[in-house]
Amino acid sequence: MNILILGSGGREHALAWATLQNPKCDKLIVAPGNAGIAQIAECAALDINDGGAVSEFASENAIDLVIIGPEAPLAAGVADRLREAGFLVFGPSAEAARLEASKSFTKEICDAAKAPTAAYGHFTDAETAKAHVRATGAPTVVKADGLAAGKGVIIAETLAEAEAAIDDMFGGAFGGAGAEVVIEEFMTGEEASFFVLVDGETCLPIGTAQDHKRVGEGDTGPNTGGMGAYSPAPIMDAAVTQKALDQIVRPTMAEMARRGTPYQGVLYVGLMIENGQPRLVEYNARFGDPECQVLMMRLGAQALDLMQACAEGKLAEARVNWADDHAMTVVLAANGYPGDYDKGSVIRGLDDIPEDSAHMMFHAGTTLKDGQVTASGGRVLNATARGATLAEARARAYALVDAVDWPEGFCRRDIGWRAL
Secondary structure, eight states: OOOEEEESSSHHHHEEEEESSSSOOOOEEEEEETTGGTTSSSSSOOOOOHHHHHHHHHHTTOOSEEEEOOOOHEEEEEEEEHHTOOOOOOOOTTTTTTHOOOHHHHHHHHHHHOOOOEEEESSHHOOOOOOOOHHHHEEEEESSSSSOTTTEEESSHHHHHHHHHHHHHTTTTTGGGGEEEEEEEEOOSSSEEEEEEESSSSSSEEEEEOOEEETTTTTTTEEESSSSSEESSSOOOHHHHHHHIIIIIHHHHHHHTTTTTTOEEEEEEEEETTTEEEEEEEEEEOOOOTHHHHHHHHTTHHHHHHHHHHTTTGGGGGGOOOOOOEEEEEEETTTTSSSSSOOBBBOGGGSSSOOOOEEEEEEEEEEEEEEEEEOOEEEEEEEEESSSSHHHHHHHHHHHHHOOOOOTOOOOOTTTTTTE
């Protein structure tokens, strides 16, 4: 098969790495890719949000399967355009991707499906939103309704913080994503990420993970796109997993199909779990980042088989073969992230890092300049490792971190603390 992966982050590097483990992959192109991806696959300059350009490129390169990594091309309808042109696509339609692209849409679907989630209000102006938080109190969660690259969520501990977050969102801090705001009840419990492949009918769980969203150790500081993750999530035992499937995922997918917009692709199910009861925090219409990195390390070559079965509508015939192992990824980010940070610093020591089935340094925001790998994003590298135990995976991941010579970067040193 000739395969095209769209995206340029750590998620796409992990997807490319796993895809290449599978012998059915004859040729792999990643657009636009990054410095790490370029070491294992062909990279192509392409506007991945332009469905026409992607379709034309896929045709010219005899592509058999397109795997869409990030949310922006999904929301832009790239999957729709590719399917119209006859391509096999892993990724939902623009209408189905609204489960991520609009928080208020997701809440509406959950209401219709009777899926347990946080109580909420949906607002189009700041004053009404502020009146709501004054009536409901703090702590509360203020969310930009649209896509905000994983950063449009503010957990407000006080009313003053909630009102400031509302002003920021309606003031344009998150661009068009904050033109409408959803305010949610603050849920207590333990968070976990649950990943399910859906082909319009069949729902196939493919793994669990736990992410660390806060920038600082001990889960302090502002939210980020994720500072590290591990898989599996201990709290997602068989009983909790079954409840999440039966009470949240399947009713949501049935409601989407009832509306004539069946979901096809990976569904990221963000959960809050308290006393064995899961409630939905959010849906994403693609693999999480950095959760994808730990999932791909554990799935390996079978990831391509599963994505192909999903795209072909054959998940009922598919099975996931899990090893009894663990994986962890630690994000190395540019100093200052998630605020302002400098780009262009040189990263040294990468050539000396072992890369095999148990150790991988996935690139998230890197560029090759004058023969040197440089930082070009906020989250820059993902030190990822597998082990027989989580402690072993953690030791290996931090050994990779310590091998990198990059004074302009930082990481959290407590990834996995909740489980360990």
